[in-house]
Amino acid sequence: MTAAAPLLEFHDVTVAYGRRPVLWNVDLTIDEPCLFGVIGPNGAGKSTLLKAALGLVPLMDGTVSFLGRPLAAVRSQVGYVPQRETVDWDFPVSVMDVVLMGTYARLGWFRRPGVRERTLARECLDRVGLADVADRQIGKLSGGQQQRVFLARALAQEARIYLLDEPLAGVDARTQERIFAVLAGLRAEGRLVVVVHHDLRTAAEWFDRVALVDMRLVAAGPTAAVLTPDNLQATYAGRAELLDELSRAVAERSRTP
């Protein structure tokens, strides 16, 4: 056996909602810390892949392991950013309150966040550039700021492996750059960052490795090797409205090596 277990490993993962299959036989191993993109069309099961890894949807078949162990054994090493639309932003909490939630798992039952947690939360807010809105109610933020609040909460989890579900959906280009700078910082610290993402052009630009998903794993590996015209055709086949975007993405990628 090798000394270091893979950071994240999907083995034969199959997921169904009721009788409708969403993911079939996904085998995917990520050995090294990197920025890893999960790419695919709408309804391809990208988010489901993350939720299956986190135990939020039941596996019909297969296993997922983190650092060579089941999630329950290494949960404190795994951070999560859900899709922004999954929560009610009118909820009566401040930005600081939400970021502190990232420290709750470490605190355990009934213990309240103290000075250490508040200091950490402030640092995390600083990293995403939101220190000045810490006391604001979360509904009073822009979409991009809300997305960064979720990112700061994940940072407060101090995890080794991060799973992010569409952290760049519906945010402007400047916020995208900011978020990616933070994610690149995590990679530089030796953490694995797995990002569900839908925009092929930025995917080609930003991720070290990608997986193309369309209910099954089409291809996975270094970005340049995976985002080939053939693979993209196989992933997006029958989705004519995307052909334009595809050709543009591929053309752009070949211009910038």
Added chain:
Amino acid sequence: MSVGLPAYNTLVVVGGVAAVGLAAGIVGSLALLRKRPLVADAAAHCTLAGAALAVLVTGRRDLPALLTGALAAALAGLAALVLLRRFTRTRDDAATALVIGVGFGVGLALESGMTARGVAGAAGLENFLLGHAAALTARDAGLVAAVSAAVVAVVALGLKEATLVAFDPDFAAASGWPVALVDQAVVVLVAVMAVAGLPAAGAVLVTALVIIPPVAARQWTDRVAPLVIVSGAIGLVAAVAGVAASAVAPRVADRLGLAPPRGLATGPLVVLAATAILAVSVVVGRLRRRRGADHG
């Protein structure tokens, strides 16, 4: 009758009702945050059947027996709610309506049947319909106050967990929190308060004591801890005001030379008091938001 110092008994009853109002408002804020306020309604409407069965089965008609039966029925109703959703593909709102209707129907049938047959203790059940705080003894008031205090203590202990699960259940589950367990704990607390609130507000209206205070409190604050505290305070004031009004009304009528209403139900008056506070809160909330918008 001259106005002197209120009797010890009156003070204890007011204290008990105040504790119930406080705890109902506090637990209600959790139900509202989790977006499940109707759970209180489903639980409350099942209580009458449970109290009636307690009388029939045990032959006792003291408050502890009645409330124990009511709580058992409330929890049974909530279990039915879960089973309906899981096994019959009934949507949440339809399942809730079903439990409310069936639970209350059974309770009314038992109560009227027992009254018609002259079962001892059936008259006491009537007090559970719309609430009749004046019927409380000091000992009963102490019981509901103790239950309320225990509920408040549990909420104070687990507010962090309840808030996390209510705000983002997926994140909570992904970081290892037992979301279903926390949800069930909140539901049980709501059921307990629906039962403890019966003597003051009655099965039909106790929901209002759980739901109106947090809705009103939300107008005053954007943070969870203040919301919970303000909601509890509003519940306390509404409950005490309602009970006081029902106690004073007969004397006022007497003085005005009108026929004094007998056995005035407290539930409707508690709801009216809570609604008045809600109306003020909505106005304040609008002003507060407008001012917030001006300041950017």
